[in-house]
Amino acid sequence: MAKGEAEFLVAPGGGAFEIPIHALEVCVLTFPEIVSTSAIASSADVEVKAWDSKSLAVRANSKAKLTTLAVTTESGSVRINLTLRVVPANEDALKLVRFKAVTAEEAFQARLSAELAKRIAPIQAELESVKKNLDAQIRDRADTLIAERTLKRNEVVSLRAHTRNDAHVIAHVERALLFGDDAHLFFEIENRSKAPFRLLRATVLADGVPLSGPVRLRSTAVDKDPAVLGVVAAGASALGVVVVRNVNTVMRKSLTLELVTPDGHGTLRVTKGIVLR
Amino acid sequence: MRRAPYVVGALVAAGWLGRPAVSQADRAEAQWSARGVFGTAQLREEGARTPRRGLIGGMSLSLSYGLSNYLDVSTELLMISATQDATFADTTADVGGITLRGKFTRGAASALMLVGPTWRLGVAWVPVISLSGGVGVRYRSAGSFPEMDIAPEERGETVTLDLGASAKVGLEYRVNHSLTVGAYGAALAAWGPKAPLLPVASASVGLSYVLYPLW
Numbered sequence: 001m002a003k004g005e006a007e008f009l010v011a012p013g014g015g016a017f018e019i020p021i022h023a024l025e026v027c028v029l030t031f032p033e034i035v036s037t038s039a040i041a042s043s044a045d046v047e048v049k050a051w052d053s054k055s056l057a058v059r060a061n062s063k064a065k066l067t068t069l070a071v072t073t074e075s076g077s078v079r080i081n082l083t084l085r086v087v088p089a090n091e092d093a094l095k096l097v098r099f100k101a102v103t104a105e106e107a108f109q110a111r112l113s114a115e116l117a118k119r120i121a122p123i124q125a126e127l128e129s130v131k132k133n134l135d136a137q138i139r140d141r142a143d144t145l146i147a148e149r150t151l152k153r154n155e156v157v158s159l160r161a162h163t164r165n166d167a168h169v170i171a172h173v174e175r176a177l178l179f180g181d182d183a184h185l186f187f188e189i190e191n192r193s194k195a196p197f198r199l200l201r202a203t204v205l206a207d208g209v210p211l212s213g214p215v216r217l218r219s220t221a222v223d224k225d226p227a228v229l230g231v232v233a234a235g236a237s238a239l240g241v242v243v244v245r246n247v248n249t250v251m252r253k254s255l256t257l258e259l260v261t262p263d264g265h266g267t268l269r270v271t272k273g274i275v276l277r
Numbered sequence: 278m279r280r281a282p283y284v285v286g287a288l289v290a291a292g293w294l295g296r297p298a299v300s301q302a303d304r305a306e307a308q309w310s311a312r313g314v315f316g317t318a319q320l321r322e323e324g325a326r327t328p329r330r331g332l333i334g335g336m337s338l339s340l341s342y343g344l345s346n347y348l349d350v351s352t353e354l355l356m357i358s359a360t361q362d363a364t365f366a367d368t369t370a371d372v373g374g375i376t377l378r379g380k381f382t383r384g385a386a387s388a389l390m391l392v393g394p395t396w397r398l399g400v401a402w403v404p405v406i407s408l409s410g411g412v413g414v415r416y417r418s419a420g421s422f423p424e425m426d427i428a429p430e431e432r433g434e435t436v437t438l439d440l441g442a443s444a445k446v447g448l449e450y451r452v453n454h455s456l457t458v459g460a461y462g463a464a465l466a467a468w469g470p471k472a473p474l475l476p477v478a479s480a481s482v483g484l485s486y487v488l489y490p491l492w
Binding site for chain 1: 304400453491
């Protein structure tokens, strides 16, 4: 609906509506039936004229502020009492108002919808605001967490752990970062085979017990299977990292890194050389 | 025999030019290798007019480590020996102020510790090119003039310093993550201040155990 237009639903018993108008401007009121000529205005500051058989034109003079106008159609099925409120020029006002006769149920639904929209509006506005700030809040929280962990512990551990499978895919584990209470174990998958290497899961184990945290692989290709963490194309290398939670419990223990493929063939197990000190 | 160094040189050049655009080898891997060596050597003797060609056999034990994805550094203990004493047809030797002349028989062997780079240019099938040099010892048995049944003390059994340089090309096949088999061709020149030049052309086959060391 264009700006300056409105549609009001009129229940069988009639209705009362408020219409904002500008002084010295014409506002047209249209009805579904022929309008009775006996419209009654509470003030002479508003001029009321028949536009055609189903429409009235109203125009407030410069003195007008608030005027009520009672209108009915000739059949009597539409009875309304309008409050014409003159608003300043910088506020929105209506230029065309349509009145539509509806059943009581339709009128109720319309009122309900309007009321709901009115009540939901502030919630929606707040939600939009939260959405807009969510990324920033998440970033702030992450940065705060990182800062706290950095202060607690921030040490790089050099490692020399490697393994290779029979398909010429090699896993290198040469660095870990002790970060707060956790450790980030970095690995590189060097795929020297002629087929892509698909990584389903990366798990760090201590004494056979998994210490799995989040895993990321800087994939060189994409896989259709969403369960696959990433794909290392043939002839390419990719870096990955796995988070070891509560690393203090496994310090100075020999850890195993399992890089598991979807079918299990070619799974890489780095069983030696991963000791965090 | 003199063509052997040129052949090996040509193979080295061909291997280098034909290497893959992306070098692929085995960074951080260590490779223990044992090879059986056989070939021919040009045996020389002081006072002999012409050298003799003889068969040699031996073995090699080596350890290499992948410095990068295309370059290993290797150390090799190479032991070769003439399969039988060489007989030099016309040899002169001063024995107690007397010059003897005739057929002269003597055996030779060398053990060298060689160090050098190895370029590894593949993944499953791995062409390899090695250059190495090092030191060792040359053993020569006591020589004799068999026709005169004289074994001059001046040509007695000796163990002397030996220097060696070698070029080797080969092709290895990676059987699995820890086992490699290979065949190689090599040219070796050994020489010492008290030992004559010993050029050797050899072929060898070997087996390697590959691992990621924790050092």
